[in-house]
Amino acid sequence: ETGVTQSPTHLIKTRGQQVTLRCSSQSGHNTVSWYQQALGQGPQFIFQYYREEENGRGNFPPRFSGLQFPNYSSELNVNALELDDSALYLCASSLQRVSADTQYFGPGTRLTVL
Amino acid sequence: QKEVEQDPGPLSVPEGAIVSLNCTYSNSAFQYFMWYRQYSRKGPELLMYTYSSGNKEDGRFTAQVDKSSKYISLFIRDSQPSDSATYLCAMKDSSASKIIFGSGTRLSIRP
Numbered sequence: 001e002t003g004v005t006q007s008p009t010h011l012i013k014t015r016g017q018q019v020t021l022r023c024s025s026q027s028g029h030n031t032v033s034w035y036q037q038a039l040g041q042g043p044q045f046i047f048q049y050y051r052e053e054e055n056g057r058g059n060f061p062p063r064f065s066g067l068q069f070p071n072y073s074s075e076l077n078v079n080a081l082e083l084d085d086s087a088l089y090l091c092a093s094s095l096q097r098v099s100a101d102t103q104y105f106g107p108g109t110r111l112t113v114l
Numbered sequence: 115q116k117e118v119e120q121d122p123g124p125l126s127v128p129e130g131a132i133v134s135l136n137c138t139y140s141n142s143a144f145q146y147f148m149w150y151r152q153y154s155r156k157g158p159e160l161l162m163y164t165y166s167s168g169n170k171e172d173g174r175f176t177a178q179v180d181k182s183s184k185y186i187s188l189f190i191r192d193s194q195p196s197d198s199a200t201y202l203c204a205m206k207d208s209s210a211s212k213i214i215f216g217s218g219t220r221l222s223i224r225p
Contacts, residue, residue: 042215
């Protein structure tokens with residue numbers, strides 16, 4: 001186990017609703033990245049937070065937003081849900097912003113949009 | 115064209131076989147190359163990490179990077195049924211915060 005936890009495990013929403021996903025980073029990690037993994041695809045980078053500030057964003061619309069808290073836990077918020085938002089959402093914590101070898105992934109939250 | 119291309123498989127081999135997994139990429143700025151293993155209903159787990167070109171060995175796993183050909187490989191020796199999973203190649207440049215993943219190869223090791 002990596003020490004990164006995510007909640008909830010599964011979630012079902014309808015189109016147009018809003019959702020908040022949560023991530024608790026590994027102890028001492030000040031950087032968290034969020035990824036979207038569609039079925040049969042690799043994870044796609046949504047954004048990264050470092051010390052409560054956004055530190056890079058992938059090709060996702062503004063309705064995807066995030067927060068990182070002083071205890072380094074974080075949230076991913078998605079507004080106006082669309083059917084294509086159905087996916088596994090992964091968070092990964094790391095000690096450094098640009099380090100590649102210390103990203104630890106959580107088990108993910110599976111979101112289904114009906 | 116995707117930045118990282120990976121054959122999705124599925125790939126099925128008998129126990130004890132040598133497995134070869136590969137990815138190609140187009141961005142010459144990539145400096146860090148990783149292989150992740152993902153079991154069903156789990157998050158990706160880092161297996162191997164290589165900086166720039168060359169080989170790296172860890173137990174039954176060997177990672178190779180050929181930057182001139184923009185080609186990376188993962189070899190698994192003496193494959194075990196417990197190696198059955200999806201294998202994701204991933205890479206990034208030295209300044210970016212994001213990791214770019216391949217689509218993953220599903221591997222099944224038959225007992």
